[in-house]
Amino acid sequence: CISQDIDHILETQSALAVDLGGTNLRVAIICMRGKVVKKYTQPNPKTFEARMELILKMCRDAMRDAVRLNCRILGVGVSTGGRVNPQEGVVMHSTKLIKEWSSVDLRTPISDALHLPVWVDNDGNCAALAEKKFGHGKGVENFVTVITGTGIGGGIIHHNELIHGSTFCAAELGHIMVSLDGPECSCGSHGCIEAYASGMALQREAKRLHDEDLLKVEGMDMKLSEPITAAHLINAARLGNSKAEAVLNKACTALGVGIVNILHIVNPSMVILSGVLASYYQAPVQHIVSQRALFSAQSIKVVSSDLEEPALLGAASIVLDYATRRLY
Amino acid sequence: CISQDIDHILETQSALAVDLGGTNLRVAIICMRGKVVKKYTQPNPKTFEARMELILKMCRDAMRDAVRLNCRILGVGVSTGGRVNPQEGVVMHSTKLIKEWSSVDLRTPISDALHLPVWVDNDGNCAALAEKKFGHGKGVENFVTVITGTGIGGGIIHHNELIHGSTFCAAELGHIMVSLDGPECSCGSHGCIEAYASGMALQREAKRLHDEDLLKVEGMDMKLSEPITAAHLINAARLGNSKAEAVLNKACTALGVGIVNILHIVNPSMVILSGVLASYYQAPVQHIVSQRALFSAQSIKVVSSDLEEPALLGAASIVLDYATRRLY
Numbered sequence: 089c090i091s092q093d094i095d096h097i098l099e100t101q102s103a104l105a106v107d108l109g110g111t112n113l114r115v116a117i118i119c120m121r122g123k124v125v126k127k128y129t130q131p132n133p134k135t136f137e138a139r140m141e142l143i144l145k146m147c148r149d150a151m152r153d154a155v156r157l158n159c160r161i162l163g164v165g166v167s168t169g170g171r172v173n174p175q176e177g178v179v180m181h182s183t184k185l186i187k188e189w190s191s192v193d194l195r196t197p198i199s200d201a202l203h204l205p206v207w208v209d210n211d212g213n214c215a216a217l218a219e220k221k222f223g224h225g226k227g228v229e230n231f232v233t234v235i236t237g238t239g240i241g242g243g244i245i246h247h248n249e250l251i252h253g254s255t256f257c258a259a260e261l262g263h264i265m266v267s268l269d270g271p272e273c274s275c276g277s278h279g280c281i282e283a284y285a286s287g288m289a290l291q292r293e294a295k296r297l298h299d300e301d302l303l304k305v306e307g308m309d310m311k312l313s314e315p316i317t318a319a320h321l322i323n324a325a326r327l328g329n330s331k332a333e334a335v336l337n338k339a340c341t342a343l344g345v346g347i348v349n350i351l352h353i354v355n356p357s358m359v360i361l362s363g364v365l366a367s368y369y370q371a372p373v374q375h376i377v378s379q380r381a382l383f384s385a386q387s388i389k390v391v392s393s394d395l396e397e398p399a400l401l402g403a404a405s406i407v408l409d410y411a412t413r414r415l416y
Numbered sequence: 417c418i419s420q421d422i423d424h425i426l427e428t429q430s431a432l433a434v435d436l437g438g439t440n441l442r443v444a445i446i447c448m449r450g451k452v453v454k455k456y457t458q459p460n461p462k463t464f465e466a467r468m469e470l471i472l473k474m475c476r477d478a479m480r481d482a483v484r485l486n487c488r489i490l491g492v493g494v495s496t497g498g499r500v501n502p503q504e505g506v507v508m509h510s511t512k513l514i515k516e517w518s519s520v521d522l523r524t525p526i527s528d529a530l531h532l533p534v535w536v537d538n539d540g541n542c543a544a545l546a547e548k549k550f551g552h553g554k555g556v557e558n559f560v561t562v563i564t565g566t567g568i569g570g571g572i573i574h575h576n577e578l579i580h581g582s583t584f585c586a587a588e589l590g591h592i593m594v595s596l597d598g599p600e601c602s603c604g605s606h607g608c609i610e611a612y613a614s615g616m617a618l619q620r621e622a623k624r625l626h627d628e629d630l631l632k633v634e635g636m637d638m639k640l641s642e643p644i645t646a647a648h649l650i651n652a653a654r655l656g657n658s659k660a661e662a663v664l665n666k667a668c669t670a671l672g673v674g675i676v677n678i679l680h681i682v683n684p685s686m687v688i689l690s691g692v693l694a695s696y697y698q699a700p701v702q703h704i705v706s707q708r709a710l711f712s713a714q715s716i717k718v719v720s721s722d723l724e725e726p727a728l729l730g731a732a733s734i735v736l737d738y739a740t741r742r743l744y
């Protein structure tokens with residue numbers, strides 16, 4: 089009937105996007121054009137059961153709001169830390185960053201609860217898809233994205249497609265090792281760039297300096313019970329704290345050398361940094377590349393993402409590109 | 417005429433293969449089945465002019481022998497250290513390992529001299545093609561080869577094709593860095609696995625120990641003026657020289673960590689080690705992988721090449737696969 093047709097026209101084709109990170113669990117309604125219509129954030133629970141329960145609860149809440157907001161949800165895209173089999177929609181294995189998160193079939197419970205198709209991929213891979221569809225990676229045949237949050241994730245686009253790898257373990261860029269020794273990593277190894285340069289690593293170093301009374305310098309305005317974060321470390325360095333500066337130099341060098349390794353292996357034409365530390369790392373990384381990469385790799389562009397939410401947008405993009413075709 | 421037809425039948429379709437390494441310049445006649453019919457070896461000259469002259473001389477000599485040996489040479493494949501544009505047949509840039517070897521059009525002079533089509537690619541890439549056609553890589557969709565000679569080279573097969581990269585700088589596996597500091601490398605950087613674990617690096621370390629009178633141990637049979645090589649280092653360690661052992665442990669760890677980085681970036685299902693140190697490195701590398709790689713990457717097979725001459729065979733394979741089609 090005519091009024092139904094008008095409702096249909098007023099609806100926006102959208103996706104539900106889920107992002108499971110090392111700190112937060114987030115759900116978003118994202119429309120066809122890549123706009124985040126509504127976003128929900130909760131701490132990511134530490135147990136499997138609580139996490140699954142919260143995912144389903146947040147998704148149901150979002151579905152109700154979607155109706156109200158005239159968004160027609162075509163499917164659910166899930167971005168998660170860890171190794172994912174995207175064909176099966178299964179999280180195979182994660183590091184300590186997300187506990188109790190191995191051999192998890194995400195597709196079935198979410199699909200059963202919402203009666204929608206569900207796609208799952210690794211968070212770095214999702215970020216790469218977002219850059220490809222909405223960001224600097226548009227039309228770029230070979231690029232890599234490195235997303236620095238609690239941990240470090242990555243995605244590789246080669247000949248216009250994600251490299252997933254023979255056991256879905258490709259583009260685990262946070263676990264590129266740049267030291268034969270080096271700081272312990274949440275993956276169980278040591279010397280990984282995640283252990284040097286992630287938000288979590290910088291926070292750990294900030295706390296260490298703070299505990300030794302070496303963090304605060306003149307000009308720093310810190311409340312007594314304020315939780316110590318990476319931002320304090322960066323601020324302290326900016327205000328002349330040489331120990332903080334040394335930590336950050338090492339972090340920049342580690343990340344830069346890790347990226348040089350990526351250049352020497354897959355030789356993309358562009359590296360897109362994303363996450364809250366991206367703008368901080370962009371110039372130092374470009375500098376390390378100019379210092380240490382082979383001449384032929386020096387033409388690389390190192391840029392900062394212009395996307396607010398690469399993992400969520402990427403998860404949404406899988407839905408928006410495939411929902412009509414129901415391809416897994 | 418009938419006797420000409422019989423001659424034709426008795427001829428074997430073959431390729432001329434050229435291998436430009438850090439130490440030697442070699443030319444070989446290689447038949448369709450991958451057999452090295454005849455091989456010529458000379459030290460690789462240090463200047464551009466002498467090198468080009470020697471390449472052409474050795475190729476002409478080989479062509480004369482080819483006639484005598486009933487080999488019908490379909491074309492010339494050139495394997496060389498350095499970054500190569502295989503579409504143009506041009507060496508773009510090399511490290512100090514091969515001096516005066518940048519912006520060199522190899523195709524034109526060889527093609528003009530021999531009246532044959534000429535293909536050029538990087539030595540590690542050629543080794544990967546050889547493994548794909550004749551070796552452990554047969555039918556393997558995603559594998560990587562690491563070839564340890566004077567330097568360290570590599571090639572990546574992904575979805576059955578070489579990864580060349582956006583500026584032909586992919587698979588420069590010798591220049592994967594596993595230290596923020598580390599030993600100086602011939603590429604100008606430091607901490608590269610080539611600087612830890614190549615034949616040249618081990619020879620340098622053997623000489624250093626020898627100069628400090630720390631190399632020779634009981635049971636080692638060394639002539640007075642014998643040139644010191646990597647083999648002496650390995651032998652000394654085997655006979656209980658703990659300093660030699662420490663050097664080799666570090667080399668194995670560096671190579672292993674470099675390979676873990678490859679696993680975490682492109683996640684091949686197989687790593688094929690080749691070159692004279694391959695059998696030495698195979699078990700230590702497998703061990704480092706089991707210690708430091710992500711769980712999902714642990715199913716990797718680390719094997720030793722069963723090919724005598726990966727670079728030459730790979731160069732030949734390009735000719736044998738393409739000569740009838742004259743595709744560049």
Ligand SMILES: [Ca+2]
Pocket residue numbers: 210211212213241242243258259260261
């Ligand atoms: Ca990834």
Ligand SMILES: [Ca+2]
Pocket residue numbers: 538539540541569570571586587588589
């Ligand atoms: Ca190579």
Ligand SMILES: [Zn+2]
Pocket residue numbers: 262263273274275276277278280282283
């Ligand atoms: Zn790690």
Ligand SMILES: [Zn+2]
Pocket residue numbers: 590591601602603604605606608610611
């Ligand atoms: Zn190097």
